[in-house]
Amino acid sequence: MSALIAIDWGTTSLRGAQLDASGRVLASRSSAQGILSVPTGQFEAVFQAHFGDWMAEPNAWCLISGMAGSRQGWQEAPYCPCPADFNTLSQHLLWLQADRIALVPGLCCSGQDALQTPDVMRGEEVQIFGALHLAACQSATLVLPGTHSKWVQVQSGRVTHFQTFMTGEVFALLSQHSILGKTIDLNGAFEEAAFLQGVDQSQTEGSVLHRCFAVRTLGLFERLSPAALASYLSGLLIGEELRCQTALSPQQPVILIGNPALTLRYTLALKHLGMACQSFGDEATWAGLHALAKHLTKPR
Amino acid sequence: MSALIAIDWGTTSLRGAQLDASGRVLASRSSAQGILSVPTGQFEAVFQAHFGDWMAEPNAWCLISGMAGSRQGWQEAPYCPCPADFNTLSQHLLWLQADRIALVPGLCCSGQDALQTPDVMRGEEVQIFGALHLAACQSATLVLPGTHSKWVQVQSGRVTHFQTFMTGEVFALLSQHSILGKTIDLNGAFEEAAFLQGVDQSQTEGSVLHRCFAVRTLGLFERLSPAALASYLSGLLIGEELRCQTALSPQQPVILIGNPALTLRYTLALKHLGMACQSFGDEATWAGLHALAKHLTKPR
Numbered sequence: 001m002s003a004l005i006a007i008d009w010g011t012t013s014l015r016g017a018q019l020d021a022s023g024r025v026l027a028s029r030s031s032a033q034g035i036l037s038v039p040t041g042q043f044e045a046v047f048q049a050h051f052g053d054w055m056a057e058p059n060a061w062c063l064i065s066g067m068a069g070s071r072q073g074w075q076e077a078p079y080c081p082c083p084a085d086f087n088t089l090s091q092h093l094l095w096l097q098a099d100r101i102a103l104v105p106g107l108c109c110s111g112q113d114a115l116q117t118p119d120v121m122r123g124e125e126v127q128i129f130g131a132l133h134l135a136a137c138q139s140a141t142l143v144l145p146g147t148h149s150k151w152v153q154v155q156s157g158r159v160t161h162f163q164t165f166m167t168g169e170v171f172a173l174l175s176q177h178s179i180l181g182k183t184i185d186l187n188g189a190f191e192e193a194a195f196l197q198g199v200d201q202s203q204t205e206g207s208v209l210h211r212c213f214a215v216r217t218l219g220l221f222e223r224l225s226p227a228a229l230a231s232y233l234s235g236l237l238i239g240e241e242l243r244c245q246t247a248l249s250p251q252q253p254v255i256l257i258g259n260p261a262l263t264l265r266y267t268l269a270l271k272h273l274g275m276a277c278q279s280f281g282d283e284a285t286w287a288g289l290h291a292l293a294k295h296l297t298k299p300r
Numbered sequence: 301m302s303a304l305i306a307i308d309w310g311t312t313s314l315r316g317a318q319l320d321a322s323g324r325v326l327a328s329r330s331s332a333q334g335i336l337s338v339p340t341g342q343f344e345a346v347f348q349a350h351f352g353d354w355m356a357e358p359n360a361w362c363l364i365s366g367m368a369g370s371r372q373g374w375q376e377a378p379y380c381p382c383p384a385d386f387n388t389l390s391q392h393l394l395w396l397q398a399d400r401i402a403l404v405p406g407l408c409c410s411g412q413d414a415l416q417t418p419d420v421m422r423g424e425e426v427q428i429f430g431a432l433h434l435a436a437c438q439s440a441t442l443v444l445p446g447t448h449s450k451w452v453q454v455q456s457g458r459v460t461h462f463q464t465f466m467t468g469e470v471f472a473l474l475s476q477h478s479i480l481g482k483t484i485d486l487n488g489a490f491e492e493a494a495f496l497q498g499v500d501q502s503q504t505e506g507s508v509l510h511r512c513f514a515v516r517t518l519g520l521f522e523r524l525s526p527a528a529l530a531s532y533l534s535g536l537l538i539g540e541e542l543r544c545q546t547a548l549s550p551q552q553p554v555i556l557i558g559n560p561a562l563t564l565r566y567t568l569a570l571k572h573l574g575m576a577c578q579s580f581g582d583e584a585t586w587a588g589l590h591a592l593a594k595h596l597t598k599p600r
Contacts, residue, residue, distance in 0.1 A: 113504050115497065117514040118521050148479075148513065165509040166478065173473040178466065179448075197415065204413050207544045208508060209465040209537065213448065214417040221418050237509065244507045 002059035005051055006289035008123055009068035010034050014046075015285070018054050023290035027054075035067045035074075043074035047101075055100075062101045063289045066123035069094065069103035079108035079120055083158040086129055090296050104292065109161055119164050123285075124150050127257045128159060130288025131280045135255055141248060142255045143277075145262045147172075149241060163244075167237045174212060175233060183219030188227020192268060198235020199242070199269045208240045238269050250274055257284045302359035305351055306589035308423055309368035310334050314346075315585070318354050323590035327354075335367045335374075343374035347401075355400075362401045363589045366423035369394065369403035379408035379420055383458040386429055390596050404592065409461055419464050423585075424450050427557045428459060430588025431580045435555055441548060442555045443577075445562045447472075449541060463544075467537045474512060475533060483519030488527020492568060498535020499542070499569045508540045538569050550574055557584045 003026075007016040012034035018026045031050060038046050054060060069077035077094035084107050093102040106122030124144050131142060132154060142152040147168040153161045174180050201211055215233050218224045224232055248254065254270060254277035256263040263279040270277045303326075307316040312334035318326045331350060338346050354360060369377035377394035384407050393402040406422030424444050431442060432454060442452040447468040453461045474480050501511055515533050518524045524532055548554065554570055554577035556563040563579040570577045 111514070113501060113506075115501060115514070115518075117501070117511075118517045118523075119513070120517055120520065163506075163510050164513040165507060166474075166513055167509055169478050170470075170474075170509060173477055174466075174470075177473055177477060178469050201413060201415060201417070205544070205546075206413075206463075207465060207540050209467055209470060209540055210463050210544065211417075213419070213464040213466050214411070214415070217418045217420055218415075220420065223418075240507050240509055244505070244510065246505075 002061065003057065004290060004293045005054050005060060005062040006286050006293075007051070007062060007064040007068075008066045008126070008285045008289075009064055009073070010066045010123060011036055014050060015282070016051055016054075017286050019286060019290050019293075023287065023294075025286055035070070035072055043068070047074075061099065061293075063093075063104055063293060064102070065104040065126040065285070065289060069105060070122055073103075075103060077103040077105040079106045079122075082107055082109035082162070083155075083160045084125070085158040086292065086295050089125065089129075089292060093296075104289075107159055107162070109159075111163075112161070119162060121150055121162060121164070124152070124257075125159065126288035126292065127280075127284040128152055128154065128288070129291060130284035130286065131255050131257050132157070133291045134280055134284065134287050135253070135278060137253060137255070140253045140255050141245070142257060143241075143266055145238075145256065145258045145266055151241065151245060153247070165241050167241055171234060171237050174215075175230060180212065180215045180229075180233065183216055183226060184229045184233065185226035186230050188225075188230060190265075191225075191228045191231040194224055194228035195231040195235040195265065195268065196272050198232040198237075199239035199272055200235075202236050202239025203243055203273070208236065211236050211240075234265060235269070238265055242269055242273060248275055250276065253278070255280065257281070302361065303357065304590060304593045305354050305360060305362040306586050306593075307351070307362060307364040307368075308366045308426070308585045308589075309364055309373070310366045310423060311336055314350060315582070316351055316354075317586050319586060319590050319593075323587065323594075325586055335370070335372055343368070344396075347374075361399065361593075363393075363404055363593055364401070365404040365426040365585070365589060369405060370422055373403075375403060377403040377405040379406045379422075382407055382409035382462070383455075383460045384425070385458040386592065386595050389425065389429075389592060393596075404589075407459055407462070409459075411463075412461070419462060421450055421462060421464070424452070424557075425459065426588035426592065427580075427584040428452055428454065428588070429591060430584040430586065431555050431557050432457070433591045434580055434584065434587050435553070435578060437553060437555070440553045440555050441545070442557060443541075443566060445538075445556065445558045445566055451541065451545060453547070465541050467541055471534060471537050474515075475530060480512065480515045480529075480533065483516060483526060484529045484533065485526035486530050488525075488530060490565075491525075491528045491531040494524055494528035495531040495535040495565065495568065496572050498532040498537075499539035499572055500535075502536050502539025503543055503573075508536065511536050511540075534565060535569065538565055542569055542573060548575055550576065553577070555580070557581070 015030040017028040092105045111117035144150040149165040256279040304319045315330040317328040392405045411417035444450040449465040556579040
């Protein structure tokens with residue numbers, strides 16, 4: 001297999017890595033030029049500006065995952081419905097230049113509710129398959145924390161179902177733009193005890209819409225410090241995600257994919273509730289795109 | 301009883317009414333001069349500017365409820381712990397001028413959770429007792445929808461427990477400042493069917509942090525119009541409050557207190573789930589302060 005240029009082109013960031021035939025990262029680059037900052041019709045130009053030198057090398061080719069394949073991106077690569085595996089992705093690549101540049105499609109699934117509310121992901125599917133590859137694992141629950149956290153079920157190498165939680169965005173809105181912002185100090189150090197208090201609180205009956213108001217009253221009655229309140233709110237919201245994972249068990253491995261500060265919080269919360277987990281970062285993206293490339297080029 | 305000046309001085313508004321001995325409203329005034337816009341030390345001056353003429357009448361006296369009695373207000377009238385009734389309030393008035401101007405205290409209660417998280421209200425307690433008086437009722441579940449909705453249990457004239465939900469604030473944040481704002485049209489007409497779809501959806505297992513994301517995907521897949529999405533989100537959030545009311549039954553009356561646009565939504569949601577209710581507006585405040593005044597002046 002010739003050298004792959006692996007790219008994750010998201011809403012607000014653009015990251016790329018040059019991989020050798022074994023998947024080792026030879027070089028990597030990142031910029032803030034996510035798809036939101038690319039003018040209409042300028043995707044190829046921005047791509048060339050960032051990766052033109054890499055693509056000029058003999059036999060270079062490129063797989064691009066993330067929002068670049070959305071309606072607002074370079075070109076729309078329609079979502080593949082779940083259950084979906086590596087084969088599904090490789091069969092539905094959108095080739096922008098034959099055998100040279102392809103967009104990886106995202107996944108969609110139907111909610112298990114009356115409205116069968118759809119859910120979607122773009123970019124995470126590559127991280128999921130990458131992390132499974134790194135963990136040498138075919139069935140797991142995966143969590144991709146962030147602005148919009150994803151909880152994903154994988155069985156025998158197939159993504160069977162997933163759910164998005166607006167956890168990160170709600171944390172930012174509540175802590176910066178709601179009345180809770182008056183008592184919270186977001187610049188303080190992370191306080192594990194307060195975080196776990198929030199996690200415990202979130203496992204009780206009732207609603208997160210009520211529980212969050214405790215950030216105000218615990219501050220008002222000076223029962224938690226402004227810095228502790230930020231950790232407490234984080235525990236309440238991450239704990240709310242965990243409360244809904246009825247399929248979790250100490251036997252089923254949980255795999256976290258994200259930045260270390262965030263996966264640490266999920267690790268603490270999961271351990272607190274008796275669950276083990278392992279974490280991956282950026283390497284899951286490169287591993288996923290490399291494995292997809294290998295899958296594409298293997299003799300069939 | 302001599303003429304009462306009844307005042308509700310909240311965070312962002314100041315409302316007052318001149319009542320006759322029977323509680324009839326002779327005149328009313330309102331302004332945007334809530335406590336947040338009153339400079340330090342200027343509460344008496346602002347009060348005089350708004351109600352000095354009414355207070356100049358012979359034997360005029362005044363009861364003030366709401367945030368004017370908070371730490372950021374005119375003077376702090378400490379919260380009365382629940383259970384609390386009319387007697388509790390009248391015994392804990394904070395008299396700013398003897399027999400002439402008093403602040404009504406708010407209520408606090410301990411959460412029924414591990415942390416016994418406190419909850420608080422200021423101003424709503426007067427509306428609650430006023431609405432019970434108007435409904436000729438001693439035991440009920442009351443709902444005061446708004447930025448921070450209150451669900452209140454009253455038994456034999458005593459507020460036994462209440463919970464605050466950040467529903468109104470979360471709706472505003474999600475619809476105006478989150479990714480959901482991209483697909484929602486807040487200026488469209490209210491769509492009852494979409495609202496009730498949201499209410500139904502909220503009664504299922506899982507988390508509101510996940511359910512809200514459907515506002516994005518139902519828009520993305522063009523299953524609901526931008527105006528319908530606003531009503532749907534409203535149904536999801538109001539429905540989340542209802543989901544937690546395990547003590548509700550068709551036998552127990554529900555009393556709503558708030559502006560008509562908001563109480564209408566709760567009425568629709570409650571009826572949809574088989575519950576009856578009745579609604580009151582501003583009159584609950586005047587009735588509550590009038591009844592409190594009568595209670596204070598009756599021969600003991």
